Amino acid sequence: MAKVIVMTSGKGGVGKTTSSAAISSGLALSGHKTAVIDFDIGLRNLDLVMNCERRVVYDFVNVINGEATLRQALIKDKRCENLYILPASQTRDKDALTKDGVERVLKELAADGFEYIICDSPAGIEHGAFMALYFADEAIVVANPEVSSVRDSDRILGILQSKSKKAEQGERVKEHLLLTRYNPERVEKGEMLAVGDVEEILATKLLGVIPECSSVLKASNQGVPVIHDEESRAGQAYSDAVKRMLGEEVDHRFLTPDHKGLFQRLFRRSA
Amino acid sequence: MSFLDYFSHNKSQAASIAKERLQIIVAHERSRRDQPEYLEALQKDIMAVVRKYVDIDTDSIEVQLERNGDYAVLELNVMLPD
Ligand SMILES: Nc1ncnc2c1ncn2[C@@H]1O[C@H](COP(=O)(O)OP(=O)(O)O)[C@@H](O)[C@H]1O
Ligand SMILES: [Mg+2]
Numbered sequence: 001m002a003k004v005i006v007m008t009s010g011k012g013g014v015g016k017t018t019s020s021a022a023i024s025s026g027l028a029l030s031g032h033k034t035a036v037i038d039f040d041i042g043l044r045n046l047d048l049v050m051n052c053e054r055r056v057v058y059d060f061v062n063v064i065n066g067e068a069t070l071r072q073a074l075i076k077d078k079r080c081e082n083l084y085i086l087p088a089s090q091t092r093d094k095d096a097l098t099k100d101g102v103e104r105v106l107k108e109l110a111a112d113g114f115e116y117i118i119c120d121s122p123a124g125i126e127h128g129a130f131m132a133l134y135f136a137d138e139a140i141v142v143a144n145p146e147v148s149s150v151r152d153s154d155r156i157l158g159i160l161q162s163k164s165k166k167a168e169q170g171e172r173v174k175e176h177l178l179l180t181r182y183n184p185e186r187v188e189k190g191e192m193l194a195v196g197d198v199e200e201i202l203a204t205k206l207l208g209v210i211p212e213c214s215s216v217l218k219a220s221n222q223g224v225p226v227i228h229d230e231e232s233r234a235g236q237a238y239s240d241a242v243k244r245m246l247g248e249e250v251d252h253r254f255l256t257p258d259h260k261g262l263f264q265r266l267f268r269r270s271a
Numbered sequence: 272m273s274f275l276d277y278f279s280h281n282k283s284q285a286a287s288i289a290k291e292r293l294q295i296i297v298a299h300e301r302s303r304r305d306q307p308e309y310l311e312a313l314q315k316d317i318m319a320v321v322r323k324y325v326d327i328d329t330d331s332i333e334v335q336l337e338r339n340g341d342y343a344v345l346e347l348n349v350m351l352p353d
Contacts, residue, residue, distance in 0.1 A: 147292060150293055154301070190285060191285045192285075193289055197286065
C-alpha cells in the first residue's frame with residue numbers, strides 16, 4: 001500500500017521543497033521505492049534542488065492531460081536507486097491540476113509499487129495547495145519558529161481536518177510537525193519561539209527539528225539534497241526524521257546551542 | 272537590582288510575547304473554524320436588519336452556535352448604543 005504524504009505549510013519559504021527533497025531521498029536510501037511530486041505549478045523548484053532540471057521532458061500536467069505517460073514523465077534520481085521525481089509544469093494555468101487527474105496519477109504510482117509518494121505543496125491555501133493535500137494519508141506540516149508561519153500551520157491543520165478526502169470520509173490525516181530553520185542560540189536568548197512552544201500551540205506530534213544551517217544553501221546550490229551531507233547538522237536532523245517516519249525511536253538533537261563547539265572555537269582562536 | 276532582574280534584563284521577551292499572541296489568535300481562529308460556514312452570512316444579514324433601526328458598529332453583533340449534545344443553541348448578542 002502506497003502512503004501519500006503531503007509536505008505543506010501555508011506560508012512560503014519555510015522549507016517544504018528542501019524537506020521534500022531530503023525526506024524523499026532518505027526514504028529511498030532506506031530501501032523504499034519513493035516518488036516525489038512537485039505541485040508548485042508555474043514555479044517548479046524541486047527539479048533544481050534535486051539536480052534534474054536538465055532532464056525534464058514531460059511534467060505532471062502533461063501526464064494529467066494525457067500528453068505523456070507517467071513512465072515518460074518520471075525522472076529517475078541519479079543518487080538513489082529507488083527515487084523518482086515528477087516535476088511540475090511551467091504552465092501559468094494553475095487550474096491544470098484536477099482532482100480526477102491527481103487521483104489517477106497517485107493510483108498509477110501505487111499500482112507501480114511505489115511505497116511512499118511525497119507531495120511538495122505550493123505555498124498558500126489556494127487550489128494548488130489544496131490539490132497537494134486532498135488525497136494525503138499523512139501530512140508533514142513544515143513550520144518555522146515564527147508567528148506568521150505557526151499561524152499558517154494552524155490554518156493548514158484546520159484544512160486537513162475538514163477539507164481533505166480523509167476528513168470527508170470521517171477519517172483523519174495523520175499529522176506531523178517538522179520545525180525547520182531552528183536557531184537554538186536565539187531560542188536560548190528568548191528571541192525565538194522554542195520547539196516546546198510551537199508543539200504546545202499546534203498540538204501536533206513532532207517529527208523533527210531541523211536547525212538553521214549553512215549546509216542547506218550549499219546543498220541546494222549544488223543540487224544535492226542536504227540529507228546526503230552526513231556531516232551537516234541539517235542532514236543528520238533529516239536522517240533522524242526519516243528514521244522516525246519508519247518507526248524508529250530517535251532522540252531529538254541540535255535543540256540546544258553547541259556550547260562545547262563555541263569554547264573549542266574560542267580556544268582554537270586563542271591558541 | 273536583584274540577581275533575578277539581571278537575568279530577565281538579559282533575556283529577551285520576544286519569544287514569550289510571540290507565544291502569547293499566537294495562543295490568542297489561534298484560539299480565535301479555531302473557534303471560528305468550528306462554526307458552520309453560513310454563520311458569517313447570517314451575521315451580516317442580521318446586521319443589515321438591525322441597522323435599519325439602530326446605527327451600530329460591525330463588532331456590536333456577535334453570533335455564536337453552541338452545540339449541546341443533540342441540539343444547538345444560536346446565541347445572538349447585539350450591543351445597542353446608549
Ligand atoms: N534548515 C535550513 N537552514 C538554512 N536555510 C534553509 C533551511 N531550510 C530551508 N532553507 C532555505 O530557505 C529557503 C526556502 O526553502 P524552500 O525549501 O524552497 O521553502 P518552500 O518550499 O517552503 O518555499 C531556501 O533558500 C532554503 O535554502
Ligand atoms: Mg517550495
